[in-house]
Amino acid sequence: MNTQALFSQLLIGLINGAFYALLSLGLSVIFGLLNIINFAHGALYMMGAFVAYFLLQWAGLGYWAALVIAPLVVGLLGIVIERSMLRWLYQLDHLYGLLLTFGVALVIEGVFRNEFGSSGLPYTIPSQLVGSYNLGFMFLPTYRGWVVVLSLVICLATWYVIERTKLGSYLRAATENPTLVQAFGVNVPRMVTLTYGFGVALAALAGVLAAPIYQVNPLMGSNLIIVVFAVVVIGGLGSIMGSIVTGFGLGVVEGFTKVFYPEASNTVIFVIMAAVLLVRPAGLFGRAQ
Amino acid sequence: MKLARVLVLVLAAALAAGPAAAQISDGVIKIGVLNDQSSLYADLAGQGSVVAARMAVEDYGAEKKGMKVEIIFADHQNKPDVGSQIARQWYDADKVDVIVDVPNSGVALALNQIARDKGKALLISGAATADLTGKACSPNTIHWTYDTWALANGTGNAIVKTGGDSWFFLTADYAFGHALERDTEAVVTKAGGKVVGKVRHPLNTQDFSSFLLQAQASKAKIIGLANAGGDTTNAIKQGAEFGIVRGGQNFAGLLVFITDVHALGLPTAQGLIMTETFYWDMNDKTRAFAKRFAERDRGIHPTMIHAGVYSAVTHYLKAVEALKGDDGTKVIAKMKETPTDDPLFGKGTIRADGRKIHPAYLFEVKKPGESKGAWDYYKTRATIPAEQAFRPVDQGDCPLVKK
Numbered sequence: 256m257n258t259q260a261l262f263s264q265l266l267i268g269l270i271n272g273a274f275y276a277l278l279s280l281g282l283s284v285i286f287g288l289l290n291i292i293n294f295a296h297g298a299l300y301m302m303g304a305f306v307a308y309f310l311l312q313w314a315g316l317g318y319w320a321a322l323v324i325a326p327l328v329v330g331l332l333g334i335v336i337e338r339s340m341l342r343w344l345y346q347l348d349h350l351y352g353l354l355l356t357f358g359v360a361l362v363i364e365g366v367f368r369n370e371f372g373s374s375g376l377p378y379t380i381p382s383q384l385v386g387s388y389n390l391g392f393m394f395l396p397t398y399r400g401w402v403v404v405l406s407l408v409i410c411l412a413t414w415y416v417i418e419r420t421k422l423g424s425y426l427r428a429a430t431e432n433p434t435l436v437q438a439f440g441v442n443v444p445r446m447v448t449l450t451y452g453f454g455v456a457l458a459a460l461a462g463v464l465a466a467p468i469y470q471v472n473p474l475m476g477s478n479l480i481i482v483v484f485a486v487v488v489i490g491g492l493g494s495i496m497g498s499i500v501t502g503f504g505l506g507v508v509e510g511f512t513k514v515f516y517p518e519a520s521n522t523v524i525f526v527i528m529a530a531v532l533l534v535r536p537a538g539l540f541g542r543a544q
Numbered sequence: 545m546k547l548a549r550v551l552v553l554v555l556a557a558a559l560a561a562g563p564a565a566a567q568i569s570d571g572v573i574k575i576g577v578l579n580d581q582s583s584l585y586a587d588l589a590g591q592g593s594v595v596a597a598r599m600a601v602e603d604y605g606a607e608k609k610g611m612k613v614e615i616i617f618a619d620h621q622n623k624p625d626v627g628s629q630i631a632r633q634w635y636d637a638d639k640v641d642v643i644v645d646v647p648n649s650g651v652a653l654a655l656n657q658i659a660r661d662k663g664k665a666l667l668i669s670g671a672a673t674a675d676l677t678g679k680a681c682s683p684n685t686i687h688w689t690y691d692t693w694a695l696a697n698g699t700g701n702a703i704v705k706t707g708g709d710s711w712f713f714l715t716a717d718y719a720f721g722h723a724l725e726r727d728t729e730a731v732v733t734k735a736g737g738k739v740v741g742k743v744r745h746p747l748n749t750q751d752f753s754s755f756l757l758q759a760q761a762s763k764a765k766i767i768g769l770a771n772a773g774g775d776t777t778n779a780i781k782q783g784a785e786f787g788i789v790r791g792g793q794n795f796a797g798l799l800v801f802i803t804d805v806h807a808l809g810l811p812t813a814q815g816l817i818m819t820e821t822f823y824w825d826m827n828d829k830t831r832a833f834a835k836r837f838a839e840r841d842r843g844i845h846p847t848m849i850h851a852g853v854y855s856a857v858t859h860y861l862k863a864v865e866a867l868k869g870d871d872g873t874k875v876i877a878k879m880k881e882t883p884t885d886d887p888l889f890g891k892g893t894i895r896a897d898g899r900k901i902h903p904a905y906l907f908e909v910k911k912p913g914e915s916k917g918a919w920d921y922y923k924t925r926a927t928i929p930a931e932q933a934f935r936p937v938d939q940g941d942c943p944l945v946k947k
Contacts, residue, residue, distance in 0.1 A: 368582065373587045374804060470777055
C-alpha cells in the first residue's frame with residue numbers, strides 16, 4: 256500500500272466521518288438536554304433527504320434551497336414530536352424515550368418504504384459542485400469536499416455555541432438543574448423544545464448532504480443509525496466534542512478497514528465499541544455519572 | 545454506567561431483530577412466498593413476487609377448476625437463520641406445500657437442504673447461485689429464472705469481446721457474490737482476459753468510495769459488480785461521482801434489474817449492459833402482463849424475478865392438477881417431465897438437475913433521448929438461445945445427472 260493510496264483513504268474516511276459526526280452531534284445535544292435517546296434520528300435524517308427530493312420534484316427548488324428548507328421543515332416536525340409525545344417522558348426511565356422514538360422511527364420508515372419502495376430515488380449533485388479536484392494523490396469529487404467542509408463548520412459552530420456562549424451556558428445549566436434555571440426566569444420547556452428541533456434539523460441537514468451521494472432511500476437512516484449510536488457510545492453520551500472527534504475518527508478507522516480487511520468494515524466499529532466499554536464504560540470523552 | 549449497558553443491549557437487539565411478517569393459515573395447496581420484504585432486495589422481489597404468484601393463481605383459473613390455493617408470504621431479512629426458521633415452520637406446522645422466490649443465495653442454499661430433508665417443493669426465482677443446479681442440486685428444487693453462470697456467460701463474454709479484457713471485481717461478501725465472481729472470472733479468463741484484483745464488501749454497503757478508489761488504482765478496464773440491488777445502484781452512482789467512466793474505466797453490472805435502472809435514472813445508468821431472461825416490453829403478452837402487474841405493485845414494472853415467480857407457480861399448478869396431489873418430491877418430478885409453456889417465457893423445459901431452460905437476452909440501457917418515458921429502458925443487443933444460455937448439464941457436477 257503506497258502513501259498516495261493511504262492519503263486518499265484517509266480523506267474518504269474523513270468524509271464518511273462527517274456524516275457520523277453530524278448525526279452523533281445531534282444525538283448528543285438531544286441527550287444532553289432532554290435525556291432522550293433519540294432512536295428516530297435515522298428516520299429524520301432520511302426525511303431530510305426526502306424533503307430535498309420533494310422540493311425538487313414538486314416545487315422545482317434545487318439543492319441550495321433544500322439545504323435551508325429541509326432542516327427547517329424536519330426540525331418543525333421534530334418540535335411537534337417533542338411537544339406531543341416526548342415531553343411526557345422526561346421524568347421516566349431512559350428506556351421509555353428510547354422505545355417511543357424507536358417506534359416513531361419504525362412508523363416513519365414503514366410509511367416511506369410502502370410509498371416509495373426500497374430501491375430509492377435519484378437525486379443529482381448540484382451543477383456548481385460537479386467535477387473533482389486533483390489533489391496530487393487522488394481526484395477528490397468537489398461535492399465530497401463540500402460535505403466535509405460544511406459539516407466541520409456546522410459541528411464546530413455548534414460546539415462553540417454550546418460551550419462558549421451565554422445561550423450555551425443556559426443550556427448547560429438547564430441540563431444540570433432545570434428547576435433552578437427556570438427560577439431565574441429562563442423558559443426551560445421552550446428551550447428544550449427548540450433544542451430537540453435543532454438536533455433534528457442537524458439530522459435533516461445530514462440527510463440533504465447525503466442525498467446526492469447515496470440514493471434517496473427509505474432505508475438510508477436505519478442503515479446508518481446503529482453505527483451512529485455506536486459512535487455516540489464510544490465518544491461518550493452527551494459530550495459535544497466527543498461526538499465530533501469520534502465521528503470523524505471512526506470514519507477514518509472504517510475507511511482503512513475497507514482497504515485492509517473489507518469483510519470486516521461493517522463490524523469494526525462495534526468491535527471498538529465493545530473494547531471501549533470494557534476499558535472506559537463512560538466512553539472516551541464521557542464523564543462517569 | 546447503566547445507560548450504556550441498556551443502549552448496548554438495545555443495539556444488539558436491533559441488530560438481531562427486524563420486522564417479521566408471517567401469516568398463518570391452512571389450506572389445500574398452500575404457496576409460501578419467502579423473500580426480502582423490507583431491505584435492499586424488496587423492490588426487485590418483495591411484494592412484487594407475492595403479486596406475481598397471486599396473478600398466476602388467478603390466471604390459471606384455479607378456483608374454477610376446484611383447486612383451493614392459498615398464498616402466504618414472509619420476510620427472511622436476508623438472513624439464512626431467519627429464512628430457515630420460517631421455512632421449517634411453514635413446511636411442518638403451517639402445511640405449506642411449496643416455497644417460491646427466495647432471493648439471496650445464502651438463504652436459498654439453506655432452504656434447498658430443508659426442502660430436500662422434508663420432501664417438500666422449492667421453486668427458486670430470486671436467488672442466483674448456479675450451485676443450486678450444480679453440486680447442491682436436489683430432487684426437490686427447481687431453479688427458475690436465471691443463475692450466476694448465465695449472467696457471467698452473457699455479460700462477461702460480451703464485454704471481453706468488445707475489448708474489456710482486464711477486470712476488477714467489487715463482490716458482495718456472501719454465497720451469491722462469490723458464485724457470481726467465480727463464474728465471471730472463469731468466463732473472462734477463458735475468453736483471454738485477466739482479473740487484476742477484487743475486493744469483497746459486506747452485503748448492504750452504503751458507501752463505496754473506498755472500494756471505488758481501489759478499483760481505480762487497479763487500472764482495470766472493467767469494474768465488475770458482483771452484487772445486486774441497492775449495492776449495485778450505490779456503487780454505480782458513486783462511481784459517476786469519482787469519475788470512473790470519465791477516467792476510461794467501465795462498469796459491468798453483472799446482475800442489474802429494471803428496478804435498479806429505474807432507481808438510478810437513465811442519465812446515470814445509460815450504456816450499462818446486462819443479461820436478463822425477461823423484459824416487460826418484449827411482446828404483446830409481456831406488455832399486457834406488465835400493465836396488470838404495475839397496477840397492483842405501485843407502478844413498478846415486473847423484474848425477471850417477478851416474471852419467474854409467475855411462470856413457476858403456473859407450471860407448479862399444472863403439475864399438481866395433473867398429479868391430483870401435492871407431494872413435494874412427486875410434483876417436482878412431474879414438473880421436470882412436463883414441458884413448460886407460459887405467456888412470459890414461452891415454451892421451455894426443465895432439466896434433470898433442476899435448471900429451467902429458456903433464452904437469455906443481452907440488454908443495453910437506453911440513453912435518455914431514446915427512452916419514451918418511465919420504464920422504457922432497455923434495447924436488446926443479442927439473444928442467447930436457450931441451449932446456450934445456461935451451463936451445460938454435464939458441467940455442473942450435479943449428482944442427479946447420470947454421466
